Amino acid sequence: IMKNTVTTFQAMKDKGEKISMLTAYDYSTAKLEDAAGINGILVGDSLGNVVLGYDTTIPVTVEDMIHHGAAVARGAKNSLVVVDMPFLSYQTSVYDAVVNAGKIMKETQCDCVKLEGGKSVCPQIKAITDASIPVMAHLGLTPQSVNAFGGFKVQGKTVEAAQQLIEDAKAVEEAGAFAVVLECVPAKLARKVTEALHIPTIGIGAGEGCDGQFLVYADMLSMFSDFTPKFVRSFANVGEIMSQAFKDYDAAVKDSSFPAQEHTFKIADEVLDKLYYCWINKSDIFDLKIVLVWDARACLKNHSSNLHTPICGIFCLHSVAVAHYAALIQ
Ligand code: KIV
Numbered sequence: 001i002m003k004n005t006v007t008t009f010q011a012m013k014d015k016g017e018k019i020s021m022l023t024a025y026d027y028s029t030a031k032l033e034d035a036a037g038i039n040g041i042l043v044g045d046s047l048g049n050v051v052l053g054y055d056t057t058i059p060v061t062v063e064d065m066i067h068h069g070a071a072v073a074r075g076a077k078n079s080l081v082v083v084d085m086p087f088l089s090y091q092t093s094v095y096d097a098v099v100n101a102g103k104i105m106k107e108t109q110c111d112c113v114k115l116e117g118g119k120s121v122c123p124q125i126k127a128i129t130d131a132s133i134p135v136m137a138h139l140g141l142t143p144q145s146v147n148a149f150g151g152f153k154v155q156g157k158t159v160e161a162a163q164q165l166i167e168d169a170k171a172v173e174e175a176g177a178f179a180v181v182l183e184c185v186p187a188k189l190a191r192k193v194t195e196a197l198h199i200p201t202i203g204i205g206a207g208e209g210c211d212g213q214f215l216v217y218a219d220m221l222s223m224f225s226d227f228t229p230k231f232v233r234s235f236a237n238v239g240e241i242m243s244q245a246f247k248d249y250d251a252a253v254k255d256s257s258f259p260a261q262e263h264t265f266k267i268a269d270e271v272l273d274k275l276y277y278c279w280i281n282k283s284d285i286f287d288l289k290i291v292l293v294w295d296a297r298a299c300l301k302n303h304s305s306n307l308h309t310p311i312c313g314i315f316c317l318h319s320v321a322v323a324h325y326a327a328l329i330q
Contacts, residue, residue, distance in 0.1 A: 008039070029075070047060065181204065
């Protein structure tokens with residue numbers, strides 16, 4: 001398998017091959033997605049909802065994105081790794097946008113960044129692209145604008161909004177974006193946008209007319225239960241499997257069926273015997289100083305463990321501790 005790059009994505013659109021994308025926020029998930037042949041992995045700011053438990057993506061910081069982005073980049077060898085620019089890391093100025101995109105790319109070693117918006121962020125898209133950092137654009141339901149939208153709603157339903165979406169899509173392509181995400185856009189409109197653009201469109205809730213598809217991995221595995229958008233298909237009920245496994249583990253711990261013999265590590269009986277000797281002598285060391293007592297061989301059994309190494313110890317003949325020990329082992 002070859003490393004997916006921005007040119008791979010363009011070639012796939014040009015050949016009419018569909019592009020698969022999923023989100024991931026950690027190393028292990030990224031490794032699994034990468035091995036499954038997923039073309040692109042987005043470290044989405046949806047980590048605010050899925051991983052950090054916020055209601056929106058608004059509180060997510062550049063540091064959050066870097067922390068998770070770097071973990072994903074370490075796990076993804078072939079997938080294109082895209083890291084989201086979080087709220088207010090690029091809207092404030094072109095300068096901020098380039099600095100933050102550069103920081104994200106340097107510190108995560110991702111392949112590109114994604115940001116939300118159309119015409120209004122085109123200067124940022126151009127400047128970041130000019131700095132050789134590829135940009136994925138994001139139109140339609142852009143969750144960082146939830147407060148401006150007045151909720152999470154399908155976008156582009158009126159003539160004006162549909163026209164605006166097409167214009168924004170052309171504008172981000174013109175500004176240098178290598179791909180554009182269309183989120184919660186009517187399927188027929190998304191198909192029109194896809195046909196109008198040279199660069200690939202990746203749809204999430206935008207129908208099969210897009211060049212590729214996105215899903216939040218925790219949604220498609222039914223692991224995230226706060227809400228499930230209409231466009232999600234559950235590919236496996238991993239949430240249910242996890243929940244059952246947690247219950248089984250809890251029961252196994254409580255009835256002592258876990259851990260079993262095969263989950264434990266061994267220690268030589270002789271070491272334990274010596275430890276036991278130190279223990280009853282209230283001594284930190286196994287004292288080899290005084291007298292060899294070769295006949296002090298014994299099967300040492302006590303209430304907590306079965307020790308059966310012959311004891312060939314060296315004991316002080318006159319000590320109370322030895323008398324105590326001798327009594328115990330005889
Ligand atoms: O943050 C995110 O996960 C996203 C995708 C779902 C497109 O932006």
